[in-house]
Amino acid sequence: MFNKIKLWKNQNNSTSLREKIEEIKKLPIPEHVAIIMDGNGRWAKKRALPRIAGHHEGMKVVRKTTRLANNLGIKTLTLYAFSTENWKRPKNEVEFIMKLPEEFLGTFLPELIEENVQVKMMGYKDQLPLHTLHAIEKAMEETKNNTGLVLNFALNYGSRAEIVDAVKQVLMDCKNGILKESDVDESVFSSYLMTSSLNDPDLLIRTSGEIRLSNFMLWQLAYSEFWFTEVLWPDFNEEHLLEAIQVFQNRQRRFGGI
Numbered sequence: 370m371f372n373k374i375k376l377w378k379n380q381n382n383s384t385s386l387r388e389k390i391e392e393i394k395k396l397p398i399p400e401h402v403a404i405i406m407d408g409n410g411r412w413a414k415k416r417a418l419p420r421i422a423g424h425h426e427g428m429k430v431v432r433k434t435t436r437l438a439n440n441l442g443i444k445t446l447t448l449y450a451f452s453t454e455n456w457k458r459p460k461n462e463v464e465f466i467m468k469l470p471e472e473f474l475g476t477f478l479p480e481l482i483e484e485n486v487q488v489k490m491m492g493y494k495d496q497l498p499l500h501t502l503h504a505i506e507k508a509m510e511e512t513k514n515n516t517g518l519v520l521n522f523a524l525n526y527g528s529r530a531e532i533v534d535a536v537k538q539v540l541m542d543c544k545n546g547i548l549k550e551s552d553v554d555e556s557v558f559s560s561y562l563m564t565s566s567l568n569d570p571d572l573l574i575r576t577s578g579e580i581r582l583s584n585f586m587l588w589q590l591a592y593s594e595f596w597f598t599e600v601l602w603p604d605f606n607e608e609h610l611l612e613a614i615q616v617f618q619n620r621q622r623r624f625g626g627i
């Protein structure tokens with residue numbers, strides 16, 4: 370399995386990295402890792418490049434992160450690629466980000482299929498450009514029977530809107546006799562969210578030094594462990610993901626107990 374891991378730093382690191390992966394695999398791996406991929410714009414600015422260059426570099430990191438997550442045995446990787454608020458950005462930047470799924474899947478879908486990755490998406494599909502939606506739906510269809518890592522893109526996703534929509538649907542189902550008010554509990558409510566087929570994230574990572582959730586998985590992250598790093602997303606590498614997992618493995622999760 371290690372032979373399959375292509376390292377994305379220099380090869381001198383490979384021995385220690387492989388040892389670290391072995392070490393990490395001895396302890397429980399978070400089943401669901403969610404990442405707020407932040408800092409693309411600042412990465413580009415630091416290099417006097419247009420912001421879109423940062424997003425493009427960030428796309429490459431998505432590929433590398435997916436590969437390592439799959440190799441580690443992480444079951445679900447949810448990536449916040451575009452929020453319902455990101456439409457406020459300049460038109461050219463939005464258009465560029467909306468082309469990234471096509472480029473990403475156009476380039477990497479065969480490898481993802483080979484690696485048994487299942488592609489999913491959560492978010493409001495209606496407002497997505499058709500070319501973006503088609504690329505994702507094609508990937509979802511072609512990988513739907515894969516049993517390895519679930520690569521879940523949060524695209525045009527907003528957690529408050531998701532919760533409000535779930536509340537509306539619960540009310541509607543109660544009104545129509547599909548659901549009884551007395552049956553509504555946390556588990557039933559969860560089944561109305563976009564993440565109904567997924568476990569809640571065990572670990573949330575946010576890059577770029579911002580310490581906030583930005584309307585991401587507000588319900589689902591209730592008991593997740595958080596790991597924040599100053600590293601900008603395009604600079605995020607294997608070492609960082611492994612460090613986050615090691616920190617997770619050293620945390621005591623009590624879920625409100627003692």
Ligand code: FPP
Nearest residue numbers: 406407408409410411427428450469470473
């Ligand atoms: C936040 O950084 C990043 C985004 C809004 C876009 C994230 C998208 C990717 C990493 C590529 C996604 C790839 C696929 C395949 C969908 P920012 O622009 O807010 O950075 P800043 O805070 O430094 O300005």
